Each structure stands twice: as structure tokens, then as C-alpha cells.
Amino acid sequence: MSHVRAFGVFWWDFIVGDDWVVAAGVAVGLGLTALLTHRDIAAWWVLPSAVALVLVISLRRATRSSK
């Protein structure tokens, strides 16, 4: 494995971790929040809800793969 690839894999593992769904869910949650606030719609509830949903989905994936 080249050093560049190893470097990329290290940072991917370090930041994204075991489940890419978490990072994708966070990106979607933040994007939706920004979109709503840009249109002057109260969006404080979006991120907490998104985090709870991401947690449920990610845990479901982890427990299914461990069975």
C-alpha cells in the first residue's frame, strides 16, 4: 500500500470510523438545517432529531451484522 493511500485510510478510519452512515447522516442533518434557516424556518429541532435517527439506524446495522 502506498504511503498516500495509507495516510488516506488512516484519516478515513479516524474520522468516519466504523460506520459511514454516521458521517452521511450528520452531513444531511447539517445541510437540512442550513437550508431551513436560510429560508427563515425554525430549524433548531432538526439536528437533535437527526442525531437520534442516525444513532438508531447505525446501531441497528451494527447489531444485525453481529448476529
Next chain:
Amino acid sequence: MTHGVFLFLTTFLASGVEAVEALTIVLAVGVVRGWRSPLIGVGVAALVLAAVVAVLGPALRLIPIDTLRLVVGALLLVFGLQWLRKAILRSSGYKELHDEGAAFQEERALAASASTEERAGMDWYSFTVAFKGVLLEGLEVVFIVITFGAAQGRLPLAAAAAVAAVLVVAGIGLLVRAPLERVPENTIKFAVGLLLTSFGVFWGGEGAGVSWPGGDLAILGILAFLALVSVVLVRLLRRERIATLPAAEVGA
């Protein structure tokens, strides 16, 4: 004030658990192969980590605060959710609890079986294992110190909390000369996961333009909500896991 307390607490706890894991590695190598080379490895790794904080910390201050909070919030969310996810899986029995005693024995056996190679006047195995252990565990701490410190403009406080935690763990490690098995690592990781995720939600939201109801106090509401969700998930998963176990295992 509230943010300062949370900043210190989160950084102290996160640094403490990572320091406990690094201590286990250094102790295992030092006990078997001698102390000089692993201690040099620890020192070099500490210098690298301090340099990362010294360079990246001030550099982040150049980014506009809203952009910084959005980026820091996103990173803390991804990072915090990883900690929280693992903590919930451990608490519900789907993942084994981290055992410092077992990790120490495993590391010790590896150190005993490794060959001796001298480089730069050091036992190279001891140096590299201690260096890598401290650097990798320390990177998580550095990440938390930099993101928390930069988002609040209080890098020295975050760094002081991390240094204090490392000194406490190293001091206890020197006294007992054994892995710190009684530290409730999994509980601390659960708490740190909750704190990182809560601050990620708060700062990420602010960066995306949210005006939080209650201002700064909203952080407590977010923390309470995520704690409740996590406890409910632990209970549901634990019940689900027990339901799938064979009857003999449940009764044992």
C-alpha cells in the same frame, strides 16, 4: 461559564481514558523490556502532539467563527457519535467491555516474544510501540482539545485540562505500576460521547444558522435529550439481545 466547565470536564475525561489506554501499553513494554526506550518513545510522541496543537490551534482562529463552528460541530458530531455508538453497544452487551487487564497481558506477551534490535542506541521495539501507542491515543485527545478550544476561543484551558488528566493518570500509574483496571472506562466513554455529540449539535447548529431557544442553556437540553435517547436504546438493545440468547445462557 457553563461552556468553560463542560470544556474542561469533557477534555479532562476524554484525555484521562485515552491516557489510561496509553499507560497500559507503555507499562507492558517497560515491565518486560526496561524503561529507557519506551520513555523516550513517550517523550517524542508527546512533543509531536504538542507541536500539532501549537500549529493547528492558532491556525483555526483565522477561520471565521460561524464557519469554524460548522466545521467543528460536524467533526465533533461524527467523532462523538462514534464514541456514543460504541458505548451503547458495550453497555447493551453487543460489544465486549474494554478490559485493561486483558490488554496489558496481551501487550506483555507480545513484548516478551519480540526480538531485540538496537537502533539509535535504543531497543527499537520498545521505542516504536510506546511512540505509536501514545501518538495514536493522543491524537484523539489533540482532536478534542483543538476543536473545543478553537470553537470557544479557549485553547489554553482545553490544553490545561488534557495535561492535568495525563499527569493524574501518569502519577497513579507510577505509584501502582499496574494497568488501571478499576477506572470505569466504559462509563467515562459514554459520558464523553454524550458531551462531544451535544456540543457538536450545538455548534454545528449555530454554524448552520440556528438560533437556539434559551441561548447557551440549550446545551443542557440537548445533553438531557441525547442521554435519554441513549439510555432507552441501551435498554431496548439489551432486552433484544437477551431475547435472542439460548435459554441456558440466560439462566447462567
